[in-house]
Amino acid sequence: MTEDDAVDDVCDDELLTIGAFAARARLSAKALRLYDRLGLLVPAHVDEGTGYRYYRAEQTERARLVALLRQLDMPLARVAEVVRADGSEAAGLLDAYWAGVEARVAGQRTLADYLRARLSGRSSEMYGKFVVETVDVPEQVVISETRHTLAGELPAWIGASLTRLGEAAGDCGGVTAPPFVVYHAEVSAESDGPAESCVPVADAAAARSWVEGQGRSWQSQVRVEPARRLAYTRITKAQVAHPQILAAFEAVEEWIAAQGLTVAGPCREVYFADWEASGPEDPVCDVAFPVS
Template identity: 80%
Template sequence: MTEEGVVREELLTIGAFAARARLSAKALRLYDRLGLLAPAYVDEVSGYRYYRAEQVERARLVALLRQLDMPLGRVAEVLGAEGPEAAERLAGYWADVEARVAGQRTLAEYLRGRLSGRSSEMYEKFVVGIVDVPARVVITESRHTLADELPAWIGASLGRLEEAARECGGVAGAPFVVYHSEVSTESDGPTESCVPVADEAAAREWAARVGRAWESAVRVEPAVRLAYTRITKAQVAHPQILAAFEAVEQWVAAEGLEVAGPCREVYFADWEAAGAQDPVCDVAFPVRSASRP
């Protein structure tokens, strides 16, 4: 018998291996194509795949990870690590899953309230007021971003802008974020982070130097009247913040006013130092008197 024949006698056909690993032949071909589980030998003439018995453990591991709904890319990351590192990557993935489920659970409760006609009860906890904000110079950073990317981007962009404000006469007001279009899991904005600064000339020099790198700009924000409600750090999370925006919209309509621009979040507190129940943010809409027909 040839050496190749001996090798093939020691290997399992894809059918036998699939049965032992409790995977389909179709799944094995996919895992091979993605580099997750390559055959030990492929016949050059027939194209038949053969596997070693010791590969069963890896195949079963892939199957178990997939039962966690782990994307194939993340499976590859876990398999590419060893020992504690592999376990840490699995733990990181599962933490992401639990965070997503917790958010979905909260969203489901919110939607139950809306569908059952209890929306007014959700809005009653938000106290809405009016504030007039004078014109000011702002430095900005813009980006198209989906909802799951938004918190990290807001923190990073406002951090960069507050650092840049040192070159522009210093921060001259509470940072804020403007939503020029819907931001959700399917719609990506755009969103604009803004920091008021004291020196317009210096701000324009800064924007000319770094504008392309961060999609940054400087502009004069006109005086605006805002209808707003103040929320806690816990309420900033989605979907609680949706109820806050809707409460403001409902109040605006009840007061005979009109929304006059895109909604915004105004951050007036130290986010890192604030506790879950500490007020940190105003959600607001620019408003004006309703136009008469």
């Protein structure tokens, strides 16, 4: 008789054979062996002579919890964290995992829309989904970092550089307007820009002092950003990812041409919302071009 035989076998001490436990937990014996190896669901007893695994009936709830978490496509390592946690901590771990899933799906949805329009040759229809407006932005003193970077490295660099500049702004009179990233040349999988992260600050003299000190190590500078009129469209967190963000840039360019305006400077992304606190469908960024 094998370990999987006799589904209804129950040991004298009320231990269930792997077959009986698998039927009760609605899992396969193969899955139970895997969960045992990973420490997710360890048998209550293993016969030293035969190697047969035996389980207690009260282990059924944990087995079913593991199975349900796996139905969410949760990686086994994350499943282990959840089942080992207690109460609200376990619920918090599940919430964090699911928020990540929703963010990924939202990003994939916007990417699918972008690719569908590209592949069907109907890109112009996609541009119509973006509302383009203009805004006049006054002259600003900014502290900035400039870097040559490819598209794949760009999100991490933007987050890190804007964090550094935001912290430095406290020594420069404080932040006076939303931070932005200027693209002085194309950033893609093949082209590395450069890109420039900028944070507007209140005190030009203090900003120059900061750059002369610690700011220099990050290729930082202080400069005056001239007053500009921007043509822009507002996008969600899910739409910020490359390459689907290109649709927003192209929509603004098409609108500028249709209005008889001229692009008067490098394009930019203006980040006006708390990135970490925002959900995938929340507006977080303006994609903009200076116009004249």
